[in-house]
Amino acid sequence: MSRAAPDALLDGLNAAQREAVLHHEGPLLVLAGAGSGKTRVLTRRIARLIRTHGVRPEHILAVTFTNKAAGEMRERIAALLEREPAGMWAGTFHSIGARLLRRAAPLVGRTPSYTIYDEDDAGAAIRRLMERLDVNPKQFALRAVRGAISDAKNALVTPDAYAALARDPFAQAVARVYAEYEPTLRRANAADFDDLLVLPVRVLEQHPHELERLRRRFRYLLVDE
Structure with a gap:
């Protein structure tokens, strides 16, 4: 009987990290100290969702703590996949909020060029x-x-x-x-830094069609915070 090919996305991970990377559907909380490999787990899991489970990158929303971290995450995932995860959203809570607000700006009295x-x-x-x-x-x-x-x-x-x-x-x-x-x-036609969090929440609370649109778009939400 032939042995299954090893999964390179699991290389170098301990048992707990492997369990997190292999998790597919449903919520999962990873608690660990600084420098313990949480970001590595998250990037490996995203790469595995795309490569192994056939998840389209545009169905993935990844939230990180800095814009630099978001850029590094995309680079790591691209290296693991050997291609860009085109369509995936990755950024901080504020940058994701700003992006959502560009589309929904008229709903809160702004234009997309706010x-x-x-x-x-x-x-x-x-x-x-x-x-x-x-x-x-x-x-x-x-x-x-x-x-x-x-x-x-x-x-x-x-x-x-x-x-x-x-x-x-x-x-x-x-x-x-x-x-x-x-x-x-x-x-x-302006929004302050707090509005980048508050106004998207208001849009999702007051406009169910926007909430449903995002639910259809983003099937996987991963937060590195």
């Missing part, structure tokens, strides 16, 4: 709003106001909800600025 505000741009917009609304920066520091708005966004707290909860003078000042900040961004 501008991404960096920290300086966002800070300048908030500073102008504070001046217009007579919010004293000596009493309420710009950094603190910007941070409070960012925290609210990341907790998916809308300007109206934030205003309803504002009790102390600082929160009330933030609420006034936050209420104007969102329409300011829309008018400028």
